[in-house]
Structure formats: structure tokens, C-alpha cells
Amino acid sequence: MSLPPAEVLARYAGFEAAAARPYGRGLINDTFLLEGPSGRCVLQRLHPVFGAVVHHDIEAVTAHLARKGMVTPRLIPTRDGALW
Numbered sequence: 001m002s003l004p005p006a007e008v009l010a011r012y013a014g015f016e017a018a019a020a021r022p023y024g025r026g027l028i029n030d031t032f033l034l035e036g037p038s039g040r041c042v043l044q045r046l047h048p049v050f051g052a053v054v055h056h057d058i059e060a061v062t063a064h065l066a067r068k069g070m071v072t073p074r075l076i077p078t079r080d081g082a083l084w
Helices: 053-067
Strands: 019-022 030-036 039-045
Touching: none
Parallel strands: none
Antiparallel strands: 019 030, 030 039
């Protein structure tokens, strides 16, 4: 598993110089823990079998759960507002 390239990290405000390390051992996606000036977050490299639309589905479901008061992980948009 290769670490996320600097150009990917640069798309997320506050995580440009984040330290990345593998996090867990997923069977489908590569998962990394990022630690930087903006704190910690999890970054996933989704398997190509998932189309871009899956990010919109994740955002819709997690936003709905958050509105209902449930604690849920949320997507961090890129600098230009994209969900991936």
C-alpha cells in the first residue's frame, strides 16, 4: 500500500503537510490516518469498483444522521468543495 501523494493531501486545507500512515487492514479500500495542524482524520483510497456517486450517497446519509442528533463520521470537502 503506497501512501497518499502530496498532491492529494494539498487538496485538503490544513492537511497539506500531514503525516500519513496506514490505518487498519481493509480488504477493499486503503485507509490512512492523517495527523497535521488541523488535527487527525481518516483518509480512504476507494477501490475503483466504487464510482464517484458513492461520495454523494455517503454525504446524504451522514448529514441526515447528524441532523437527527447521531454522532457520525463526516466527509471533509476539498478546498474546491468536492467530496473526493
